[in-house]
Amino acid sequence: MSKYMPPAINASAFSCPHCGAYARQEWFYGYIKEGNENNKVFFWDEKEQKSWLKRARDRESRGESIDFYKDFIELNQKYFSGGLFYDESDQGKMSRRLENLYISRCTSEDCRKFTVWVYDKIVYPVQFTSSIEPPNPDMPDEVKRFYEEACLVVRDSPRAAAALLRLCVDILCDHLKAKGNDLNAKIGYLFENGLDKRVQESFDIVRLHGNGAVHEPGTIILEDSPDTAFKLFRIVNYIVDRIISNDKHIETMKFSLPERDQRKIERDNGKSN
Numbered sequence: 001m002s003k004y005m006p007p008a009i010n011a012s013a014f015s016c017p018h019c020g021a022y023a024r025q026e027w028f029y030g031y032i033k034e035g036n037e038n039n040k041v042f043f044w045d046e047k048e049q050k051s052w053l054k055r056a057r058d059r060e061s062r063g064e065s066i067d068f069y070k071d072f073i074e075l076n077q078k079y080f081s082g083g084l085f086y087d088e089s090d091q092g093k094m095s096r097r098l099e100n101l102y103i104s105r106c107t108s109e110d111c112r113k114f115t116v117w118v119y120d121k122i123v124y125p126v127q128f129t130s131s132i133e134p135p136n137p138d139m140p141d142e143v144k145r146f147y148e149e150a151c152l153v154v155r156d157s158p159r160a161a162a163a164l165l166r167l168c169v170d171i172l173c174d175h176l177k178a179k180g181n182d183l184n185a186k187i188g189y190l191f192e193n194g195l196d197k198r199v200q201e202s203f204d205i206v207r208l209h210g211n212g213a214v215h216e217p218g219t220i221i222l223e224d225s226p227d228t229a230f231k232l233f234r235i236v237n238y239i240v241d242r243i244i245s246n247d248k249h250i251e252t253m254k255f256s257l258p259e260r261d262q263r264k265i266e267r268d269n270g271k272s273n
Ligand SMILES: [Zn+2]
Pocket: 016, 017, 018, 019, 020, 021, 023, 106, 107, 108, 111, 112, 113
């Protein structure tokens, strides 16, 4: 792990708030451009775009080429991650520079992410405090989006934060291709298919706190206890660590073995099935 150097306005290098690496930074101004003739901006609505994605998936399942949709799907994923990027094809003319708005960009090759500053404070990405852990770097972007939103609301409404964290674990279940009509059923499915007991319990803790059901006498009422909500962040990170990071480490170790040994692992697995 490289040394931690807190980000600062105009600093030529600091620890990136996205990837954590100590990296050289590029600096930019922010410009604003008018919306369309109806005084609206084009908002990339996830629901509207779903039909396009469905069409592409249908074509793919019929074995037809989806080359035409490829760029489009990639662009969709970038929009829905909630992160900042620019569309190379947009050649529209820029108008006014917005003063006091600055943007830095991490030059680390696998990050290249933008940080947005207003005057000398970072407004994006969400800044985590000592009470809330930053998201595990392996957390999928679609989950991170709600994790960050939960971080923004937790002080005003621990209950709203818990509901958002519940949504995070719901998406994580989908990530594991869990079957079931609701979150409870999905967790049950994963457990039946070999999910570790500890991880299953973690899923259930977030599920129950997040649906507002933990309101019987003697239980903790979230609105009175942001501390409990803070712990839920840790549990979501723990789940990501167990179901994604751990797997990744095993894969990395596997691929560092000679090919013959890799094949042996796969064959042994086949045998035990
Ligand atoms: Zn970075």
